[in-house]
Amino acid sequence: MFKKLNNIGDCGIVCDFGDEVNQKINAGVIKLFHHVQQEVLKGNLNGILNYTPSYNKLIINFNLEKITSSKIIDFLKSVDFSKLNLSQNSKKWTIPVCYDFEMDLENMSKTLKINKDEIINIHLNTDFFVYMVGFIPGHPFMGDLNSKLFLNRLKTPRVKIPPGSVGIVEKFCNIYPYESPGGWNIIGRTPTKLFNAQNESSPCLLSPGDLVKFKSISKKEFEKLANE
Amino acid sequence: MSNYFFEVLRPGINTTFQDKGRFHMQHLGVTPGGCMDLDLFSIANALVGNISDEGVLEFAYQGPLLKLIKGRTKIAITGNVLFQIIKLDQEIINGKCNRTYVLDEGDQIDILATKQSAYGYMALEGGFDIKPFCKSVSILSRAQIGPNEGKKIKINDKINIKINNKNKKNFLTKISNNVKSTIRVLTGSQFHYFSKESQKDFFSKEYKISNLTDRMGMRLEGAVMKNIVNTNIRSEGIIKGAIQVPADGQPIILLTDYPTIGGYPKIANVTSVDYSLLIQKTPGEKISFKLIELHEAEQLYNEHLKSISEVIKNIKEIN
Numbered sequence: 374m375f376k377k378l379n380n381i382g383d384c385g386i387v388c389d390f391g392d393e394v395n396q397k398i399n400a401g402v403i404k405l406f407h408h409v410q411q412e413v414l415k416g417n418l419n420g421i422l423n424y425t426p427s428y429n430k431l432i433i434n435f436n437l438e439k440i441t442s443s444k445i446i447d448f449l450k451s452v453d454f455s456k457l458n459l460s461q462n463s464k465k466w467t468i469p470v471c472y473d474f475e476m477d478l479e480n481m482s483k484t485l486k487i488n489k490d491e492i493i494n495i496h497l498n499t500d501f502f503v504y505m506v507g508f509i510p511g512h513p514f515m516g517d518l519n520s521k522l523f524l525n526r527l528k529t530p531r532v533k534i535p536p537g538s539v540g541i542v543e544k545f546c547n548i549y550p551y552e553s554p555g556g557w558n559i560i561g562r563t564p565t566k567l568f569n570a571q572n573e574s575s576p577c578l579l580s581p582g583d584l585v586k587f588k589s590i591s592k593k594e595f596e597k598l599a600n601e
Numbered sequence: 602m603s604n605y606f607f608e609v610l611r612p613g614i615n616t617t618f619q620d621k622g623r624f625h626m627q628h629l630g631v632t633p634g635g636c637m638d639l640d641l642f643s644i645a646n647a648l649v650g651n652i653s654d655e656g657v658l659e660f661a662y663q664g665p666l667l668k669l670i671k672g673r674t675k676i677a678i679t680g681n682v683l684f685q686i687i688k689l690d691q692e693i694i695n696g697k698c699n700r701t702y703v704l705d706e707g708d709q710i711d712i713l714a715t716k717q718s719a720y721g722y723m724a725l726e727g728g729f730d731i732k733p734f735c736k737s738v739s740i741l742s743r744a745q746i747g748p749n750e751g752k753k754i755k756i757n758d759k760i761n762i763k764i765n766n767k768n769k770k771n772f773l774t775k776i777s778n779n780v781k782s783t784i785r786v787l788t789g790s791q792f793h794y795f796s797k798e799s800q801k802d803f804f805s806k807e808y809k810i811s812n813l814t815d816r817m818g819m820r821l822e823g824a825v826m827k828n829i830v831n832t833n834i835r836s837e838g839i840i841k842g843a844i845q846v847p848a849d850g851q852p853i854i855l856l857t858d859y860p861t862i863g864g865y866p867k868i869a870n871v872t873s874v875d876y877s878l879l880i881q882k883t884p885g886e887k888i889s890f891k892l893i894e895l896h897e898a899e900q901l902y903n904e905h906l907k908s909i910s911e912v913i914k915n916i917k918e919i920n
Binding site: 551568580 | 622624625626627628629630631633734735743744745746751787789790835836837838839840841842843860861862863867870871872873895898899902906
């Protein structure tokens with residue numbers, strides 16, 4: 374259940390679930406996100422344009438021409454959280470990753486005092502939860518990593534990171550959908566496309582609330598999957 | 602697909618297809634995009650008799666030079682734009698904005714520049730023959746989403762037209778030019794992160810628009826906003842017009858192609874009523890901010906929409 378509802382600008386509402394960042398809080402955010410999304414797609418809240426979950430907030434953007442903020446706030450206040458379900462809307466994914474494409478394992482191993490294979494094992498054995506997707510299309514923020522692997526961002530971000538690169542920072546793991554600059558510690562690369570503009574019905578692989586597990590593949594398997 | 606088309610002889614600086622935007626996808630990292638100036642977009646479509654969300658060409662600063670290779674079409678250009686129509690027989694017509702022109706086969710339209718403004722629009726009777734992606738033809742070039750493979754218009758591109766013009770009647774309307782430099786805002790989610798003095802400065806001092814300004818954001822130079830709480834926040838969803846302040850204290854206004862989530866504190870949000878006014882400001886210009894209340898912002902926006910409807914109602918045939 375959210376703790377506060379506030380307007381942002383004249384065409385946004387923020388549902389604030391409190392300051393903590395954990396899966397329990399985020400699960401509440403995602404339940405509300407699924408509910409709002411379903412109501413909008415059913416045509417019940419015409420004028421709502423977007424609903425963006427993050428760790429502890431759901432931001433709703435609306436068209437001031439079509440709906441008022443008070444109508445949305447009334448709707449949000451009437452939501453019965455006990456009736457919302459998370460699991461039925463969450464998908465489970467296994468994402469192949471080739472750790473031969475790592476860029477930072479050597480340094481991570483030194484900083485963390487854990488050998489490379491152990492870092493990979495911890496990563497492979499983590500059941501990831503997609504907290505949010507964003508910044509650029511298809512870009513997931515997943516958690517939680519074992520605290521043994523907690524690291525900061527690189528001091529100097531890289532100018533170019535290849536698409537599919539899998540990175541970690543603190544308790545989070547991400548995947549870069551496009552070639553982009555970035556400061557995460559890169560431990561491998563996936564041939565799986567996270568965002569495919571050719572696939573109009575479902576362009577984005579992961580959605581907030583989904584569950585992800587990684588599977589280790591060889592360079593050869595990577596090339597094969599990448600060319601499919 | 603029809604056989605009528607333009608060829609691009611010069612693409613312009615940042616020429617893209619845009620409409621109202623692509624919605625219900627921000628949770629997947631897809632920003633809505635759409636026309637920077639939605640007022641000029643609606644008026645351009647209305648002039649050529651299109652439905653209100655037909656895709657148009659948006660250009661910034663220097664626009665494109667297009668040659669109509671096959672077909673006849675009616676166009677309207679909105680904004681404060683310097684342009685010419687070069688007829689097949691080399692006759693040059695100096696173009697006027699906010700009215701329509703019929704282009705015959707072989708004619709060229711040369712969109713030279715936006716005057717004291719950033720964005721202009723070209724709508725086409727019946728629309729461009731382009732493929733939408735997720736119900737929108739807006740190009741998001743950063744992520745290569747939308748028609749034209751999600752890329753800006755380039756030289757030698759072929760721009761397809763849906764219909765051949767038959768009705769040669771032309772139309773015009775009048776838009777009053779808004780030259781104000783005060784942008785009305787509401788307080789942002791982290792307004793209280795900034796010192797009392799900075800809050801006062803924000804609403805009393807001028808900011809200069811920097812060269813680092815594009816469809817995604819507008820960077821400002823001026824009084825440094827002193828953050829007294831934390832220069833980072835947990836990343837959260839963004840709305841158009843959010844004014845964020847990174848650690849260097851210089852505000853950045855997030856515009857139509859905004860990143861879907863962001864982790865900087867937000868001092869204010871631009872009101873919907875002044876958004877089009879803001880995005881037409883060019884680098885080097887100075888703006889200032891005025892704080893208003895939510896109910897005023899809502900009321901002002903409704904009045905603004907009425908004034909745009911009036912412009913559309915006042916479209917008249919040219920005799």
